[in-house]
Amino acid sequence: MDVHLVDGTYELFRYFFAVPGHTARDERDVGAARAVVGSMLTLLEDGATHVGIATDHVIESFRNDLWPGYKDGSGVDPVLLAQFPLLEAALTAAGLRVFAMVEHEADDALASAARVAAADDRVERVLIATPDKDLAQCVVEGRVWQFDRRKRELIGPDEVIAKFGVPPESIPDYLALVGDSADGFPGLQGWGAKSAGAVLSRWGHVVDIPEDPTTWEADVRGAAKLAVTLNENRELAALFVRLATLVDDCETIDDVDELRWTGPTEDFASVADYLDQPALAERAARLADARA
Incomplete structure (x- = not known):
């Protein structure tokens, strides 16, 4: 059925x-x-x-x-x-x-x-x-x-994966980084669909993304600046992941x-x-x- x-x-x-x-x-x-x-x-x-x-x-x-x-x-x-x-x-x-x-x-x-x-x-x-x-x-x-x-x-x-660049289990982390205007949270400044997809396709979850962008093993433009934003806002990112997790x-x-x-x-x-x-x-x- x-x-x-x-x-x-x-x-x-x-x-x-x-x-x-x-x-x-x-x-x-x-x-x-x-x-x-x-x-x-x-x-x-x-x-x-x-x-x-x-x-x-x-x-x-x-x-x-x-x-x-x-x-x-x-x-x-x-x-x-x-x-x-x-x-x-x-x-x-x-x-x-x-x-x-x-x-x-x-x-x-x-x-x-x-x-x-x-x-x-x-x-x-x-x-x-x-x-x-x-x-x-x-x-x-x-x-x-x-x-x-x-x-x-x-x-x-x-x-x-074709649409977001990440598997289903990474969708809450993806939304945490890029934001969700329909639900009312902004994500992290500078992070967009391409950068979030590239990094999460390698690391899966925000909590697992290394602090050092040289170890990301992902081709991301402006990785150093994105890493600074993430490292300064990890608690906020974790909150957004919780908001996005059903x-x-x-x-x-x-x-x-x-x-x-x-x-x-x-x-x-x-x-x-x-x-x-x-x-x-x-x-x-x-x-x-x-x-x-």
């Missing part, structure tokens, strides 16, 4: 900026939530059987206590933020397993569920449905893949059977009506009947 783990936060943002928001009957803005629910039904119609969806129920997480500049939801359109609880309720009514994260982030939930699923011998592939670079650290040869649903691309270790022991599932979709709940018809799309309930019912 394949296990699909979906970044619901990414999906909601994507559809918020891609589709009209208002229903025809009043001015409730439900368009993004409605589109995500429809997209998840499409995933099921395409053959998915075990699905988990992670959302940032609260944008803030424990990382905000570690770094004051970490993303906190400020600047996010309140109309978008208001659709998170609606999306979670609608997906749950559709019979899908939702991880609504509060202390941790949706990415942590995806990493945690992926770890459980990958350990199950019945699972052929774990597909983490998101293009988010953070999740590249979860990729495992032959077991865990990133899946860009929009581009229909599977991302394995080779693709991670937590993989969050409370999500104990068994992949918890992710099996068996059909919508009795409430889904009224939820679909609230979303001004009764056809969603009809689609879910037809699919459940076909699998019965």
Whole structure:
């Protein structure tokens, strides 16, 4: 079996900026939530059987206590933020397993569920449905893949190396050096994709990079200056590595059977009506009947 783990936060943002928001009957803005629910039904119609969806129920997480500049939801359109609880309720009514994260982030939930699923011998592939670079650290040869649903691309270790110059296990260190503007930490001054990729491809982790750049065994322009910056900011770099490292022991599932979709709940018809799309309930019912 394949296990699909979906970044619901990414999906909601994507559809918020891609589709009209208002229903025809009043001015409730439900368009993004409605589109995500429809997209998840499409995933099921395409053959998915075990699905988990992670959302940032609260944008803030424990990382905000570690770094004051970490993303906190400020600047996010309140109309978008208001659709998170609606999306979670609608997906749950559709019979899908939702991880609504509060202390941790949706990415942590995806990493945690992926770890459980990958350990199950019945699972052929774990597909983490998101293009988010953070999740590249979860990729495992032959077991865990990133899946860009929009581009229909599977991302394995080779693709991670081709894009970033480092293997999956070095992604947190890579992000620590180059920074992650989406998450709100800047990285180290002067370090860019090429220099970080070259050094980490040899040493793997920031903590293992030698202080003396003449021993780096990597062809890096301006190595001496980069070494000074790193050596003066090793504690900061370690903090950024921690920010970029996903937590993989969050409370999500104990068994992949918890992710099996068996059909919508009795409430889904009224939820679909609230979303001004009764056809969603009809689609879910037809699919459940076909699998019965």
